[in-house]
Amino acid sequence: MKRVVICVSARFSNEMASWVKRLAELGVQADAPEQQLSTAEFDGLTEADQRRVRLELAEAHHALIDRADLVFVYNPNGYIGNSVTLEIGYALGKSKPVYALEPDAEQGRDVLFAGYCSGVDELARQIT
Numbered sequence: 001m002k003r004v005v006i007c008v009s010a011r012f013s014n015e016m017a018s019w020v021k022r023l024a025e026l027g028v029q030a031d032a033p034e035q036q037l038s039t040a041e042f043d044g045l046t047e048a049d050q051r052r053v054r055l056e057l058a059e060a061h062h063a064l065i066d067r068a069d070l071v072f073v074y075n076p077n078g079y080i081g082n083s084v085t086l087e088i089g090y091a092l093g094k095s096k097p098v099y100a101l102e103p104d105a106e107q108g109r110d111v112l113f114a115g116y117c118s119g120v121d122e123l124a125r126q127i128t
Helices: 010-025 039-043 047-067 082-093 120-127
Strands: 002-008 028-031 070-074 098-100
Touching: 002 010, 002 047, 002 082, 002 120, 010 028, 010 070, 010 120, 028 120, 047 082, 070 082, 070 120, 082 098
Parallel strands: 002 028, 002 070, 070 098
Antiparallel strands: none
């Protein structure tokens, strides 16, 4: 089974469940970051604990990228945050093709995408 990892800003992470489910129906293993803490819980942590949590999330996501055949950036309205930007760089450093939902207004990032997939079925076709 082919595997895709979805990189997504925390503000859009709730939208990923339907994508992961549909990709599985199409025979694609999809991994997406899982929020362990609510925003309120995270905000209640000390600065040191917030840094630790962020580092753990980054390391876990890098491990998912290592196992993936393809990386997909879920970027509604072209939005890509700092963490996703770092994940794109990590994926490219590992020679993983990176696709996005939409073009990026930042040309320096946009030129790095192998292409765009406007829906789940189109993403599945890229990997199968």
